[in-house]
Amino acid sequence: xxxVIQSPRHExxxxxxxxxxxxxxxxxxxxxxxxRQTMMRxxxxxxxxxxxxxxDDSGMPEDRFSAKMPNASxxxxxxxxxxxxxxxxxxxxxSNVPGQGGPEAFFGQGTRLTVV
Amino acid sequence: xxxxxxxxEMTATEGAIVQINCTYQTSGFNGLFWYQQHAGEAPTxxxxxxxxxxxxxxxFSSFLSRSKGYSYLLLKELQMKDSASxxxxxxxxxxxxxxxxxxxxxxxKP
Numbered sequence: 206x207x208x209v210i211q212s213p214r215h216e217x218x219x220x221x222x223x224x225x226x227x228x229x230x231x232x233x234x235x236x237x238x239x240x241r242q243t244m245m246r247x248x249x250x251x252x253x254x255x256x257x258x259x260x261d262d263s264g265m266p267e268d269r270f271s272a273k274m275p276n277a278s279x280x281x282x283x284x285x286x287x288x289x290x291x292x293x294x295x296x297x298x299x300s301n302v303p304g305q306g307g308p309e310a311f312f313g314q315g316t317r318l319t320v321v
Numbered sequence: 322x323x324x325x326x327x328x329x330e331m332t333a334t335e336g337a338i339v340q341i342n343c344t345y346q347t348s349g350f351n352g353l354f355w356y357q358q359h360a361g362e363a364p365t366x367x368x369x370x371x372x373x374x375x376x377x378x379x380x381f382s383s384f385l386s387r388s389k390g391y392s393y394l395l396l397k398e399l400q401m402k403d404s405a406s407x408x409x410x411x412x413x414x415x416x417x418x419x420x421x422x423x424x425x426x427x428x429x430k431p
Binding site: 236238240248250253260261302307308313315 | 352354362363364365366369371408412416417418419420421422423424
């Protein structure tokens with residue numbers, strides 16, 4: 206498997222614009238996670254899905270953030286409208302159901318978002 | 322991260338041994354993870370402990386004490402390529418999500 210695939214790798218956008226980040230999890234993984242990483246706050250969980258269903262979105266900072274998982278092989282994280290404080294690296298990760306395969310989550314290479 | 326603490330930075334010498342500590346507080350616990358993250362790259366999995374004791378994997382070992390809410394990552398025979406951030410994370414009983422600490426940036430010097 207190619208691992209977790211994210212696109213784009215880098216995104217520079219102007220304040221107020223809509224941003225869509227994409228993720229393809231590892232085939233067969235039932236869990237998908239969206240994390241955000243900044244120097245100040247470290248790695249924070251935004252939302253996670255189990256079998257395509259959002260389970261916990263308490264980490265989503267504001268209504269400007271939304272995430273979807275229309276099928277087992279694709280998820281999006283959307284920010285509308287974007288603000289400079291949204292600048293961060295956004296990681297997608299996927300994992301097996303506990304007890305099936307290894308316990309660890311595998312991370313994609315991340316999307317570095319800069320909002321100017 | 323909330324309820325999980327680790328030192329911000331550490332420095333060690335090539336060939337030496339270094340121990341990175343992590344303390345956590347959680348009401349429901351289902352595993353402690355260590356990840357390595359090189360600058361500009363994704364976190365990669367190093368180790369996992371769910372029971373008390375030491376897990377050894379080559380030059381890296383990880384220890385867990387659930388009663389003390391304490392773990393450490395031990396790196397032996399340090400190499401320059403070990404310079405990276407090391408992230409401690411716990412998994413709770415609800416769901417499969419990880420809560421990460423702020424990471425410890427390790428600098429290995431010649």
